[in-house]
Amino acid sequence: MPTFVYMTRCDGCGHCVDICPSDIMHIDPTYRRAVNIEPNMCWECYSCVKACPQNAIDARGYADFAPLGHSVRVLREESKGTVSWKVKFRNGEEKNFVSPIRTTEWGSIKSPSEYDVPSEESFKEQELAHEPEALNIPGLPDLTLKASDQEAQ
Amino acid sequence: MGLFARRKTHFVDSDILVIGGGMAGCGATYESRYWGRDLKILCVEKANIERSGAVAQGLYAINTYMGMQWDENQPEDHVRYARNDLMGLVREDLGYDIARHVDSCVHKFEEWGLPMMRDPETGRYQREGKWQIMIHGESYKPIVAEAATKAATEVYNRIMVTHLLMDKTTPNRVSGAVGFNVRTGDFYVFQAKAVIVCAGGASHIYKPRAVGEGMGRTWYAPWSCASAYALPIRVGAKMTQMENRIVLARFKDGYGPVGAYFLHLKTYTQNGLGEEYESKWYDHTKELVGDYIDRQPVPTCLRNHAFLEELKAGRGPIRMVTKEAFQDPHKETVGWENFLGMTIGQAVVWASQNIDPKHTNPELTTSEPYVMGSHATCSGAWASGPEDCAPSDYQWGYNRMMTVDGLFGAGDTIGGAAHKFSSGSFTEGRIAAKAAVNYVNDLGTNAPKVSETEYENLKKEVYKPMENYEVGRNEIVAGTVSPSYILPMQGLQRLEKIMDEYVGGIGANYITNEPLLTRGLEHLAMLKEDLDKLGAEDLHQLQRAWELQHRVLASESVTHHTMFRTETRWPGYYYRGDHPKLDDNDWHCFTLSQYDHESGEWELEKAPVHHIID
Numbered sequence: 001m002p003t004f005v006y007m008t009r010c011d012g013c014g015h016c017v018d019i020c021p022s023d024i025m026h027i028d029p030t031y032r033r034a035v036n037i038e039p040n041m042c043w044e045c046y047s048c049v050k051a052c053p054q055n056a057i058d059a060r061g062y063a064d065f066a067p068l069g070h071s072v073r074v075l076r077e078e079s080k081g082t083v084s085w086k087v088k089f090r091n092g093e094e095k096n097f098v099s100p101i102r103t104t105e106w107g108s109i110k111s112p113s114e115y116d117v118p119s120e121e122s123f124k125e126q127e128l129a130h131e132p133e134a135l136n137i138p139g140l141p142d143l144t145l146k147a148s149d150q151e152a153q
Numbered sequence: 154m155g156l157f158a159r160r161k162t163h164f165v166d167s168d169i170l171v172i173g174g175g176m177a178g179c180g181a182t183y184e185s186r187y188w189g190r191d192l193k194i195l196c197v198e199k200a201n202i203e204r205s206g207a208v209a210q211g212l213y214a215i216n217t218y219m220g221m222q223w224d225e226n227q228p229e230d231h232v233r234y235a236r237n238d239l240m241g242l243v244r245e246d247l248g249y250d251i252a253r254h255v256d257s258c259v260h261k262f263e264e265w266g267l268p269m270m271r272d273p274e275t276g277r278y279q280r281e282g283k284w285q286i287m288i289h290g291e292s293y294k295p296i297v298a299e300a301a302t303k304a305a306t307e308v309y310n311r312i313m314v315t316h317l318l319m320d321k322t323t324p325n326r327v328s329g330a331v332g333f334n335v336r337t338g339d340f341y342v343f344q345a346k347a348v349i350v351c352a353g354g355a356s357h358i359y360k361p362r363a364v365g366e367g368m369g370r371t372w373y374a375p376w377s378c379a380s381a382y383a384l385p386i387r388v389g390a391k392m393t394q395m396e397n398r399i400v401l402a403r404f405k406d407g408y409g410p411v412g413a414y415f416l417h418l419k420t421y422t423q424n425g426l427g428e429e430y431e432s433k434w435y436d437h438t439k440e441l442v443g444d445y446i447d448r449q450p451v452p453t454c455l456r457n458h459a460f461l462e463e464l465k466a467g468r469g470p471i472r473m474v475t476k477e478a479f480q481d482p483h484k485e486t487v488g489w490e491n492f493l494g495m496t497i498g499q500a501v502v503w504a505s506q507n508i509d510p511k512h513t514n515p516e517l518t519t520s521e522p523y524v525m526g527s528h529a530t531c532s533g534a535w536a537s538g539p540e541d542c543a544p545s546d547y548q549w550g551y552n553r554m555m556t557v558d559g560l561f562g563a564g565d566t567i568g569g570a571a572h573k574f575s576s577g578s579f580t581e582g583r584i585a586a587k588a589a590v591n592y593v594n595d596l597g598t599n600a601p602k603v604s605e606t607e608y609e610n611l612k613k614e615v616y617k618p619m620e621n622y623e624v625g626r627n628e629i630v631a632g633t634v635s636p637s638y639i640l641p642m643q644g645l646q647r648l649e650k651i652m653d654e655y656v657g658g659i660g661a662n663y664i665t666n667e668p669l670l671t672r673g674l675e676h677l678a679m680l681k682e683d684l685d686k687l688g689a690e691d692l693h694q695l696q697r698a699w700e701l702q703h704r705v706l707a708s709e710s711v712t713h714h715t716m717f718r719t720e721t722r723w724p725g726y727y728y729r730g731d732h733p734k735l736d737d738n739d740w741h742c743f744t745l746s747q748y749d750h751e752s753g754e755w756e757l758e759k760a761p762v763h764h765i766i767d
Contacts (some may be wrong), residue, residue: 002366021200021209022369022376023311023335023693037693042369043376044498045210059501062367065406066505072497076291083291085493089504097490101292104266109296111303112187123591126541128583129187134257136222141253143229143542143765 002039003048009056010034016048050076162340167193168593170345172314174198175206176575177564178351179301180582186304188590196305199313202298207374208575212290213494214281216574218259223277228252232766235572237448238529240722244569245765246538246547251577258580265296282416290494311335315699316611317388320601326558328601331611335696340612344603346596347559347589350384351582353377354525354565358708360653361521370498372401372408372520381566383703386748390555391535393568393743396714398522399530400726402460405516409499413491418478424468434459441724442735453529457725471517475510521659526565527578533568535745544763551592553585561585618689618698625688638688641697648705651676656712657727666731670716677709714744717757
């Protein structure tokens, strides 16, 4: 379902332009509001719909195979940590779903440079950052014996 | 004076240049910083890393997690699984390497704030299947991007990287990349000591099932434009298994995922008459592939094969039997949230067509082929393996370094290692990055230099479609028909038609043969010539023009590889009509190719498959 933009709700802020992975949300030069310039390159990923502060963007199923009269609306609330969905069928039936999106504060991830500097010898070992601790097992598995078996063949 | 001459050029020097900010690119950026505290680390992305790559809209499952902490699986088990699924041919060293590290990545995702579902009885991650765990992953990508953004010296969004640059003096050594800013139109020259290609695989090289407004609803993201392959191919990096395209059996029209349906909700398929059909094709499939049909789980391509044969026998459509499972309200919620979390378009299709799986068993379909290195398929660059367990002929340098010095890769870019998915791609990015930091540290003062001649020539090439358009546009009154240029979409549709008809797309029932491939290459050669006459009206179209360039080069590679492998290794993905059977005597091996940009010639060779795990 390619996205489209409601004329009376869009204020041309450009959040959708900034986020669209397909580069198809642009500001229309005449109306100064957002428009999907290439609906057949829209993946229906809803990144723009979620990003719109005015709830001005909606989607209408691809004309090739989606009959009219449906809607799938989303409300993504970072402050609550949830995403809410309302699925409305062509026949009027409705379904609602709510899921968590994040368990920590936005911006709370530590930069890798905040961890202790790795030792010189660890550069030549196979362990990656935070290993083996982050594996929750005593050590990184290795195949050394089996590899030498293979070479002996 | 050409249009290109008016474009500003920015020079950016770096130690490590990560191209593509998807899952692999974020992993590479994060790990580069951990090991390279004082290095200048750049991540360059053609969209916005907060919502870019294949995981842009989220995921409802992480498909690769060992669970070593609970002794659920060991890395060796995953290698056996991937090898079995790919009909015997995987780089076991690369797969093992990803599998042994992947759990630490997943644990970090949870620490960073990704909501994991847990089994209420055991308290462990909720399993969807043996390898898959279930997540509430709407914000999977923004979370991972936050980690990468904190790690990078700078993230450059909205820069489409078009070409890699080679060292001015030492042959076969990378020195950076060029691209253009999709918003400002400025030209960028990135000089780097090591480059990690983490770009996307290929959608839209084959004609999709929907060709109108719905052509964007491909299974793999429409923005995955084969940069993963075109960038290394053009500089002569060896590629492997490029014939190993993937076809997906998915819910019809929306390509909604079936993993949770099969594995967790325990739904199953039947034909149009309401019959089980896979077992009917057992003897027939055994004649084609021998004992591979007896392996468990049945390889993905062979399940596709039964699906396709059943349709050809006139007993479609194939449906997923959901009515039983969906009577359970919990399962119904999981089924819907599964789509809303990663393929919203499928929910839209069902809402529009009044398909409530509680009352209707939805249809399935098989997709057009895709070329990628991270799903149940393993196309990509031929890379050096881990120092401690790669056989000697799989090792020529640093881990995940391609056959070009200083050029690393991860995710869709690296071939031979199937079943990475999101977590494995992130993991491979980390593996490549640690190796790249070691490479940079070992270089000392011997840094590569970009050549002014090279980047100035590329600058002209990059903006040529805008010049073509500006000149050619004056010839015609209006409209899209010009005798002097073709628009990117017109070129894309020609590519998709060639690949569909000659290289085993849906229109040909996935069948091809040597005469068809030969003719396909002739068409591709003419298309390649016409790419010099691409016309781009604006910067958005210029991006499309370069996406098409990347897709065409990757398609040429796919076609040569398909020609070279004279067997049908993966029935259900594609068929060589002139070599309909699997041939382990001659073809239990990898295919390798190398492209010479100057001559336009491709060289193909075989490489052995080493089984380092029982």
